[in-house]
Amino acid sequence: MRLSQFFLPTLKETPSEAQIVSHRLMLRAGMVRQLSAGIYSWLPLGYRVLKKIEQIVREEQDAIGCNELLMPTIQPAELWQESGRYEDYGLEMLRITDRHDRNMLFGPTNEEVITDIFRKDVRSYKQVPQLMYHIQWKFRDEIRPRFGVMRGREFLMKDAYSFDIDYESSRHAYNKMFLAYCRTFSRLGVKAIPMVADTGPIGGDLSHEFIILADTGESEVFCDKKWLEKDLTGQGVDLNDRTNLEGWVQKTLQDYAATEEKHVPENCPVAGDDLIATRGIEVGHIFHFGTKYSEPMGATVLGPDGKEVPVMMGSYGIGVSRLVGALIEASHDENGIIWPEEVAPFRVGLINLRTGDDACDAACEDIYGKLKNAKIDVLYDDRDIRAGGKFADMDLIGLPWQIVIGPKGLANGVVELKNRKSGERSEVTLEAALNRIGA
Structure with a gap:
């Protein structure tokens, strides 16, 4: 591409609204422009990076047998009322009404929609496991959107969902996604540490956030310094061998790493200089929540004994647009951005x-x-x-x-x-x- 023909509106001065490095540099480098609070237009340079990251995420999802589909951004409120989350989700949900006075919403996530898709067409245990994902724009009405694309209201996200007949199978799906995330972030050229995390409004009893350590991170995190040298590429791991994969995941997680919500200082197994206490940027989050959605929404299959069984589920998110900012936070100098070769807009x-x-x-x-x-x-x-x-x-x-x-x-x-x-x-x-x- 000739720069004389490329739309690249760079800025010499830093806009006053930019508080962190990634926001400053994305504005100065002509990657994005704000349309409204927390809502950005992606200009050609930024969009090229966004698509590069999206493709790496897609390739690693495909590698574990995850099927890509595309779900709507606008969802009917009835589905969320079925799951019991419509009122619980809070003010972050953008609620709207169509011309027929039906309650709708701009999806902040897709557990309800994917469960509805599953329950309409899957009847037997012979049709599971199912693992599906899409890469779609989401909206969460943050009370104070800030830090550019790091905490915007509209954002691009990869969200995947697993459906299994029993707990052991669903844990295997969780472990497959855990490995896929480790490989995704390794390919992106960043160290994203999986940390025990709170499940929040998604629900469930098992959750890990993938965190990039950065002083400008939004939350406090704690981890053993061994994580800084740990190889997370999972070389030689057999995805189809449950024992082999489970062993690698458990070995990987043997060193302490937890978010602020899960860190209990008096019970922390790491002390002194071996404990890193810093801030971090969440770029991925995986959840295992069992039958939280399948039971209230009637997502059941006939088991081997002919009885109806609610399927076990998990969901798995990666903040694709957030990763653009996170990569800049992790790799820049006083002159500007330093892109990893895998995601650079041009080489x-x-x-x-x-x-x-x-x-x-x-x-x-x-x-x-x-x-x-x-x-x-x-x-x-x-x-x-x-x-x-x-x-x-x-x-x-x-x-x-x-x-x-x-x-x-x-x-x-x-x-x-x-x-x-x-x-x-x-x-x-x-x-x-x-x-x-x-x-």
């Missing part, structure tokens, strides 16, 4: 130091074409502005690599290659630059 920023110079223009067009042919996302800064402005914008938007082409370098047969994360700069041949980026 390479190509800078023409002298637009209008025949040699520079020709060299940039050549490398731009080669990068595109190699299927490498590139943003070519072909604007006719000062070099300082180009450097500042590239550092601000945080692309992993920068290739800088100018008259002096071309005269010597080299280009400048910069790694955004390390700050390392080197003068190399064009071929060497392409090889390094391709590797």
Whole structure:
């Protein structure tokens, strides 16, 4: 993409409403613009990151056999009245009335809808387990939306749901999702620690939040420092072997990690310098809640003995749009964002130091074409502005690599290659630059 054709409204000054780093940088980098309190438009740069994260989440859900579907944003109140949550959920639920005076709501989550889908078409224990997910916009009417997309009212979320015949099978589904989450966050380039958590309005008796440690996090968290070095990729774990998977999950969770609600200081098994007490950003939350929804909503199947059995359920959420902010909180410097390569909006920023110079223009067009042919996302800064402005914008938007082409370098047969994360700069041949980026 040529920057002269790309909508990238960067800002030099930080807007006064931005309180944390991710909000400041997302506004300055032209990723989002606020439409209303807690509601944002995603501009082209931000939307590219959002779609990259969404795709990684999707791939890891598909890898454990989770079926993707799409449920509506607007839901009938009757379903929530059936489950008993309509009044309990509170003021965060946006309640509306249609032209026929029917009570509706903008879904904050989808346990009721997915349970209704299940109960209409699944009759026998032979049709379970079922594991389904969708990636959809949600709305929760926060009393004080703040911190940009980190605590907005409208947000993009992946929510998955499991249905099983008995407790052991439902715990296996929970463990599969636990591993999928560990692998998802590892691919995104962040350490998200699974912590024992409160179940809140979702309900149930088993829950883990996946937390990125950050000083700007919204809640206090506590964990053993061993988590900082722990491998959470789950290499070699067999998803279909319940014993193998259960063993890995239990071994992973043997070290202490808990949210503020679940942390009891006098009972904490970790003391002194081994206990990390800090703040954290929740990017995922998984729940096992048994028959909380299936019993009141009549989601039953005929068991092997011919008797009706309410299915055991779980739900599993990842904040896709929140992750954009969380990744920035975890990876930035004084000059701007530093994107992990897996989610960067473009992998390479190509800078023409002298637009209008025949040699520079020709060299940039050549490398731009080669990068595109190699299927490498590139943003070519072909604007006719000062070099300082180009450097500042590239550092601000945080692309992993920068290739800088100018008259002096071309005269010597080299280009400048910069790694955004390390700050390392080197003068190399064009071929060497392409090889390094391709590797």
